[in-house]
Amino acid sequence: MRERTDLEERIGSIRRMEQDLADSVDLIELGEAEGDAGVVAEGEEAIRSINTEASRRQVETLLSGEADQNDSYLEVHSGAGGTESQDWAQMLLRMYTRWAERKGLKVEVMEYTAGEEAGIKGATLLIKGHNAYGWLKTESGVHRLVRISPFDSNARRHTSFASAWVYPVVDDRIQIDVKESDCRIDTFRSSGAGGQHVNTTDSAVRITHLPTGIVVACQQERSQHKNRATAWNMLRARLYELELQKREEKASAEAASKTDIGWGHQLRSYVLQPYQLVKDLRTGVQSTSPQDVLDGDLDPFLEAALAHRVYGGDVEVEDID
Template sequence: MLEVQDIKREVETLSHRLGKTQDYLDIPALSAKIQDLEQLAAQPNFWDNQTAAQTTLQELNDLKSHIQQYHQWKTSLEDTKAILELLELESDPGLLQEAETNVTQLSRELDRWELEQMLSGPYDAEGAVLTINAGAGGTDAQDWAEMLLRMYTRWAEDRGYQVHLSEISAGDEAGLKSATLEITGRYAYGYLKSEKGTHRLVRISPFNANGKRQTSFAGVEVMPILAQSVELEIPDKDLKIDTFRSGGKGGQNVNKVETGVRVEHVPTGIAVRCTEERSQQQNKEKALARLKAKLLIIAQEQRAQEIAQIRGDMVEAAWGNQIRNYVFHPYQMVKDLRTEVETSAITDVMNGELDPFIQAYLRQENQLVESGAV
């Protein structure tokens, strides 16, 4: 348990951080904006354009939540200061514990809020489609892909996101060849975009009778789930659409008719496939939406890099391309090669403890933006 003087120092630090948060939010301007949007929402013709109306209401709710959150933080800090005054008069372990809990929780919430301010990309606030593909390494790589699927599922569920396994292709002997997760929730894409790339595993292979060490790879691709209001026209001549039998569970039509759809953008060679819906039309619509997301992200990133460099599905999941190493043997370590962040708590990482890696990447990218490097 912290001492009173330790908590006082924490309170001073939090007061400074909350002051910076207040300046950043500009509460008077925020309140004026809320009033303007409320007046707009009260107009008789507000719902004539439902898409615009929903966008306005979402912005209004976001602004209100910012002010509400700030006032909650301010109240918590004031309550903690009051507790410290009481502790100056009389020692009370219960009050001391309450004060420590308050500063710990407030610090964590400010950490998360400050991190979210770095998620300012046009699609950072959206949900995410995360695809895992087994790379070099045979059966071990397919097993590794399944391990990553579990890791990302746990990460998302621990953060309160909704997770849907929309597609999976089983491995030949074990694991999986590919899998796609739809992760729904605010800032899912903003956080997970840092995971795009090749992930390398080193371990004693459970599939090798001689117990030899094996290196295997899996590729991760991340795209946003776009709002319906986002528009991108793709000429029909640029699309190649194939259908196939989906296979697996999903209804009586799945194995009898060609409900699965693969859509390729011919100029770039980018392709997506969708099998999770019961009808071909539904799968086609979903595949086109995912293709649109890929093309928009590529257009956004193309300012700094060529398409061949940024396309997740163009990077070979093999030696020399990895963003992160996971070493199970002869020692235990997970190390991100971009930020140099590492940990020996490999079990925690595989159970979804990815935030230290994600946060370090976002802070690094933010520093590069502020310095003008990108």
């Protein structure tokens, strides 16, 4: 039913655009026949609106992967570099949270490990909403920041690294079997806020999948039982994402253009000093307003990365004549 509803909505939108375009053309012809410039301008403005809608719909056609409609987990981890890197990781976490809020998506913090002086060592978000994973799936990789460090008394320029990892929430349609004998389960005290009970009991859970080395952790709930159940779900999601990654790598082994977007490669560079620039190293998309990007204005980068992933290059929408 969900797939049917989605298809009906997409087909209906195409038919509406076709009808609106025909009506606009008729309106322009009528205005030209009567010499009414106002009517002609109204029709031309309607066509420009249709063109904008067509561009948006074309981007949505890129969100047709097996798990694109699912909710998504997003992990952010600081790289080497101590406080500076941990502060950058927190900035990334804020950026993705702001982007999700702009999209009308719901964000839940599943795990959070604060830095020693500032920032975070790592955190995991659950982002809920239509196409959450589809939009974010190209964001797995390394993000680089260049700025004058606020933690350096000599005001020197520093380069910091943090990584993001995105994987889909496994819903009821997907069966992932995990042997408990293949896993090591550890409990520990939560490090974030949550009251006396959370901070004084071993309620947080960490599961290590020994065959793959995948590690997941959850400290969202006060109950160890609930955190354990959530951690198992997160592990199944990570294993599913790993399988999707293997399928994609196998299917695109002959496409040299796809190697640049593999897991572990640097995705984007954010330069705050000595100049202002954010540049995606896969697609070449740039912004000279880093603060807007860090405030969640990510759509141009996400759309270009999706097009690059599917087609090996940018997608251009032709003007509607």
